[in-house]
Amino acid sequence: MANTVHRRAFCLLASAFCLAGAPAFETSALAQDSSIRLGIVAPMSGPNARYGAFSLRGAQLAAKDINAAGGIDGRKIQVFSADSQGTPVEGVSATRRLIDQDKVDFLIGDVSSSVTLAMQPVVEDAGVLLINAASSNPKITYAAGVGGFKWSFRNYPTDENRALIVAQYAAEKRGFTKFAVLSVDSDYGRSAIEFTKKYLPRFKGQILSEDYYKEGEVDFRSVLAKIRDSGAQAIIMYGLADTTPIVARQMTEVGLAGKVPLIGNGEFNTEKTIKSAPKALEGAVEAAAWLPGWDSPKSKGFVARFTAEYREAPNNHAYVHWETVNLLGKAVEAAKSTDRAKVRDALAKIKYDSAVGEVTFDDHNQAKLPMILLQIEDGKPVVKGAYSADIDYPR
Amino acid sequence: MLFQISEQIVNGIVTGAVYALVAVGMTMIFGVLRAINFAHGEYYMVGTFGAWVAIEYFDLPYPVAIVAGVIATAFVALVIGQFVMRRMVGAPAEAGVLATLGIALILQNSVILLFGGGYKFFEGGYIEPVTILGVSLAEQRLLIIAVAVLVFFGLELLVTYSRMGKAMRAVSQNVECCAVVGIDVRKVVVRTFVLGAALAGLSGVLTAPVNVSVYGGMGELITFKTLPIIIMGGLGNVRGTFFAAMILGIAESLVATYVGLQFRDTVGFATLMLVLMWRPHGLFSAQARY
């Protein structure tokens, strides 16, 4: 009896060892061609998996189209991806794997700011170029460029810009002064509110109540009833796309729909979300780096191309990753090389025509980008314009 | 002010009813197996997915989807019961923890593998709000409360009078003696397990319309809410679990209103720790099992 158990145990153990040892011997298969090796770090599982899936699709679409058009000076883009699960430790593991196993020269990632912050020192040590395309925490570029990290760039506007633009629009165009906060309990939700608080006094606004929900929260009745009784004129929500329909439905349930709009960010404008509770989302205001409704030929072209490829409309994360891969392509073209240092220098000096306007990087490696603002009117998102704001770097 | 509090108490009862349905299964399984089931919330998720598949892929109406969801959960639970849970009879607590954690990982990630990690939109159910005594509630929530009350009433009858109920009580008292008098302990364990899991699945299907979104990771949150409930309810005590779930639901609702939504998830464990300091065996004595 003991013998058979042990034999089985030995087999299992041996196979586990092989599995664990396998990656160590993989390293020899190095590509000798001059392709552009690009790694995407994104949350493929966990609460932000939706964003990760869109991000990867956006990047893959850009790479596919560039390769189909003959590549960058004949160099094809090879995309490798790794799952960060939205947590720093997994993100660092994923980054290390892409750098050491897949030998990538360039990285795009992550969506979550805390993961990006953890990736920065890793790419700095390895000398791999990181272009972040979707993290909005201002600290990322406070610490980049002249701030310290030479290999980190960001092609995405910060929370600070967004908070200012939303607060300004709500106060000046809508005349709101009393706000309730209901945001997601994450670095994104918390820091957006921190900056909102910084700017609200400028517009004589005040916050009556402040609540944060965890990723995956489903019961908002209590907090919505409190907001209803508090007399707030608008709910400032920097939330998750997936939670927006739940909040909107429960707003209808407690009788907030049509009286108190949502303002902030959280994919209020997708067709499905509006359909879930049309009355509650009427008048909602959203600011994002990009929205499918943005009217420019390049943007419309992307929406059509993405929808044709994946039978689903793209979101903001799909767009920014698509645009960032194209941006990297242009930088490689300008550098006339895949040498990391040369591409980095080319990127710092680049003038790139994106779908939302010209992109240039400042001395903190932060792209100067506008925020697009929309409002839901008669169940349809209506773009109200693109606004830019300057970043105040801490001295 | 008084009205606000009473409205929040109603909200708490609705939440408590959902917790109660999930927790009662968990506590019954603990009764016969002496194992903490870290995978219990996953059956809640499986039930919801079952109903979602019925609606999305087969265009079935919601009442049929409820049945489909519960049957799907019972089937999954039967497979797991046969292959895993029945072997857990008499196993040490550590083995139970590891095995149920493993099952939680397998169920959760298999669903993600099959349907993708993103949130799904749950259509169906009775979401129109109705006003009762000035409190506006979705019809679905009334349904949840009604079903919870019916289920508990039925369970009381089951464990008191039916043969299976008596066997369950016997197993929870003394496994060895049951074997002596000819009760098939493993069969009782598997049946209890399937029943408990099916109740969790039912709870998931009933809650899905008001929670709108369906996703692979949703079970984990429910597991963490129900763990303190079953301890407070006095492990294995059905009636105690019902009251503990209601207390927690109401407490969460009041905390979310007067303290802040961000503190809501700590309510369960904070209450549990306070209760345990005062009564180390939970609010409801474990002697009155079932």
Place this chain on the structure above:
Amino acid sequence: MSLNESSLPLPGRDLRLPFGLAVVVLACCAPLLLGNYALHAVIISLIFLLPAHGLNLLVGYTGLLSLAQAAFFGVGAYVSALMAVHWGTPFYVNLFGAGLVAGVLALPLGIPALRLRSTSFVMCTLGFVIIGQAVAKNWISLTRGDMGLSAIPKPYFALGPASFAVSGTVGFYYLVLAIAALATFVVWLIVTSPAGRNMVAIRENETLAESVGVPTWRYKLVVFMISATFAGFGGSVYAHYLTVVSPLTFQMSNSTLMLIIVLGGGPGTISGVVFGSLLFVGLSEALRIAPELRMVAYGFCLLALVFWFPKGFAPLITRFWTMLRGRS
């Protein structure tokens, strides 16, 4: 049970010296043999080895199943990060600070918790993790909440006027290796001392232990504090390695990973836990080759563990050892 404890002279070849030497040589040469990525996986496993050692004292030797390790791990990570960021103290000061705070904090938490029995105790320790996370999220003035603490400096040592910083994966590997080796040695000292025997006595039969004069309550409390201290050390190293700390450090999955390492490696053995940390962290990384199936496969591995290796891998190691010695 484990090779470290078999101090009785046994018949057959004595392979302890050559085997020990081989392990030391292998550990020192690892950076030459492994790529950077594999080295990173080894670093993570050695970091998790520290709280696992602590948990082993609690679960394996004293018989108390606890899920609180992630809470003390998180406390250690935050203490270390705050000290490094605000005061710029050298690494070893942060390390001891983290261990000390975690260990002292375990006293007021342990007194009520240890009065509880089995399941209630497990839930209470799980509660520490959940409440720890809530504190980390909401005590914004100290922890910066969900925005986390970032830019934690690389560990540096200051000896008088001279100071040097550890940088790069290889440098960090040797640092962690030294800490892990030291921790393993300390655990070995504890379990081979008379105190270790008393702990086992409590695990086997608490009432009997009490009746022969073992102060069981005091023992349990002290072991709980020691295990928290080890978790604090682990948290400190973790913070310096990843350079960011967020409330996600306090999560149930960290506790369960530590528990899997101990139960899977072999509770009540030192070599089993060392092996377990390498195996289970390695397994998690190795399964990245099939990202979609990764967690499902991990779940099946846990089930396999429960059914085929109910005592963890330690009996296998012992068997392998006896085979080597040529006395089967």
